[in-house]
Amino acid sequence: MFQFTITDSEFNSFRTFIYDNAGINLSDEKKTLVTSRLSKRLRHYSLDSFQQYFDLMMASVQSGERQVVIDLLTTNETYFFREPKHFSFLEREILPKWKGGKTLRVWSAASSTGEEAYSIAMLLDDMLGNHPWEIFGSDISSRVVKAAQKGHYQQTRIDGIPVAYLHKYCLKGVDEQEGTLLIDKKIRQKVSFSSVNLKNPLGNIGSFDIIFLRNVLIYFDMETKIKIIRQLVDKMKPDGYLFIGHSESLKGIHDGLEAIIPTVYKKAVS
Numbered sequence: 349m350f351q352f353t354i355t356d357s358e359f360n361s362f363r364t365f366i367y368d369n370a371g372i373n374l375s376d377e378k379k380t381l382v383t384s385r386l387s388k389r390l391r392h393y394s395l396d397s398f399q400q401y402f403d404l405m406m407a408s409v410q411s412g413e414r415q416v417v418i419d420l421l422t423t424n425e426t427y428f429f430r431e432p433k434h435f436s437f438l439e440r441e442i443l444p445k446w447k448g449g450k451t452l453r454v455w456s457a458a459s460s461t462g463e464e465a466y467s468i469a470m471l472l473d474d475m476l477g478n479h480p481w482e483i484f485g486s487d488i489s490s491r492v493v494k495a496a497q498k499g500h501y502q503q504t505r506i507d508g509i510p511v512a513y514l515h516k517y518c519l520k521g522v523d524e525q526e527g528t529l530l531i532d533k534k535i536r537q538k539v540s541f542s543s544v545n546l547k548n549p550l551g552n553i554g555s556f557d558i559i560f561l562r563n564v565l566i567y568f569d570m571e572t573k574i575k576i577i578r579q580l581v582d583k584m585k586p587d588g589y590l591f592i593g594h595s596e597s598l599k600g601i602h603d604g605l606e607a608i609i610p611t612v613y614k615k616a617v618s
């Protein structure tokens with residue numbers, strides 16, 4: 349198959365676009381990634397160059413093609429019960445102390461295809477009995493938001509799910525659904541997903557007892573991280589918790605937060 353090449357100036361155009369629109373900071377090393385992910389759109393439109401595709405995207409009606417580029421240039425890797433220590437911390441330290449009455453609200457703030465939100469949902473249902481809870485999942489990529497809303501996964505993706513939870517919360521596909529699993533409606537109905545760009549003002553999404561912001565800060569520069577953390581702290585309830593990914597750091601930018609254990613923070617009392 350014909351391989352397209354991207355010039356420095358074309359790469360810079362897409363780099364500026366994704367930085368301005370998603371806050372994602374692409375290094376020079378990401379040239380191959382951009383080429384391989386966007387080449388299919390050049391083929392789709394029978395274009396000869398990335399410049400032509402960039403111009404088409406910028407001129408696209410109601411920014412439909414811009415969303416396609418955002419979907420293609422975000423990295424959506426995720427899996428069930430990723431970074432298990434966070435789930436143990438929730439199970440041992442937070443949920444046993446949770447007093448019912450008010451609805452426990454959790455936000456999976458870069459939820460990708462939903463595995464993180466549904467992992468939390470399984471744990472909440474199991475631990476909280478009849479105490480009310482709800483989870484809000486969000487992502488900048490509309491493609492992954494749609495997938496998350498379905499809660500329907502390939503069987504090959506279930507590795508991290510404890511066996512007891514597989515039986516309790518997952519429906520095994522039969523016939524034409526063979527090889528897939530569907531998250532049980534019992535928990536699906538307490539988990540909602542929407543498109544949210546963390547770089548933009550967050551709007552009226554309420555406040556949260558627990559926020560998972562994992563494996564997304566790595567894509568942002570310092571300025572964007574500061575802005576995003578500030579917005580998230582505003583959305584945390586007093587005593588709320590924030591989880592970030594194990595390879596991420598809030599060094600120098602955790603104003604308003606108190607470190608509890610590495611990668612877990614609590615809203616500081618002001």
Ligand SMILES: C[S@@+](CC[C@H](N)C(=O)[O-])C[C@H]1O[C@@H](n2cnc3c(N)ncnc32)[C@H](O)[C@@H]1O
Nearest residue numbers: 370422424426458460488489545546562563564
């Ligand atoms: C690697 S996934 C992490 C998924 C999950 N949190 C986990 O830890 O497994 C990163 C997600 O962040 C999303 N993302 C990137 N920039 C974003 C932004 N500005 N606003 C919201 N989501 C963003 C991507 O679309 C992607 O789905």
